[in-house]
Amino acid sequence: MAQRYEGISVVSGPFDHDDHEPKFDWLLGFQIQWLGYLEIQLTKPQITRCLEVYLLWLLGKVMFTENHVTTITTRYIPIALEIANATSADMITQRSWGSAVLSATYRGMCNGCQRKAPRSGLLGCPLLLQLWPWERFPIG
Template sequence: MAPTLEDVSLFLGLPLAGHAIGPLDSPAGWERALTQRFHGVFTDAPDPVWEHHGPKYEWLLNFRIQNFRASLTAEQITRSLEAYLMWLFGKVMFTENHVTTISTLYIPMALEIVSAQTADQIRQRSWGSAVLAATYRGKCNGCQLTSRKPALLGCPLFLQLWSWERFSIGRPDVRVREPIDAMFDVDGIDMPTFGLCWTRLERCFASDQTRKAYTTLNEQFDAYTGVIWQPYMEAAIEARYPGGLSMLCIRDRDYWMTKSKIIFDVFVEEMAQQRVMRQFGLLQLELPPPIENPVPAHIHMLP
């Protein structure tokens, strides 16, 4: 089993069609340019604060919507959107080991989006495949790190949603506050993605804390036989979303079983769909790689 482009579409609604995201470069003189754009935008917001790697995460928090006290000017809206996009790229979609900063690699993409006057001025990118590639690389790195503080990078939110749909262990107990279809205008475009039930509903976690949870979870997985191979069957969709899923989730379905390589920045990841055919309701003929050599060495040598 593995996360696929189908999962990206259904959970996140990100486009798969478009240009590859990469290679990315830090813009020259980004410190001065960032200061010029954000200086004095809000009277109570400080000028940009940064480290070598990029702008500080805590500085971006000055542009959260809860900090706004009055109607905003066009410039304030633009700069707030730019700050949000830098946070979205650096702290949700493509997380890194730099905890306190946002990578400068994302500044040009955020600036391009907020500077566009029309939609066709924004380069159409394959955001979905980039998120999957970053998550694949993050899992490889996380499994091979030997430090005491290894990190799960890429898009942990996506990986978490993926696991909760397939394994009934290690996930929260969620209870619906109100019917899903009551939250949306199902006749319009604001219909949900499949992962919504895990991100917008009330979470009712157990009040008791489990000691040595890592060991307990491993023991449960060793004995687990209830894998849900295909969580997106029509009956499941109808039960959870009577109004239907957003078109954003299925617009790029022709790409779901692609065998092309997926790219993020300078990383190229293999889409070995023939190893996960059972997730698409098909016969899985190819056996998984042997444990002693789970991934061919040449895959990790790709730039």
């Protein structure tokens, strides 16, 4: 990853990782950097790397929240790279994202019920747990 991002991002600094996992702060800094530069023309490698960073954030911090507080797990890197580098939909492996998010959320709720540490958190996809009742239960 360090080689792919060399020369792409100046503001967020060099690629920052911990035990071969990208640090969340670096991903966030990378994304924030490009928000101010939406008017300028980006090169194709810059667009591809920005998409890859966004997908890493989406997979690691929204869809599949894990116990990693400061890093994104490495298992999402090949998926994000495959999607970012694809030039057509046929180049992307079909995955069942809905069932994967739902099973991760159920697993997170099961694990959350068994934890007793004061700093334990709910894993899975907490956003799904918030949106589902909001859509299903009429209030007022």
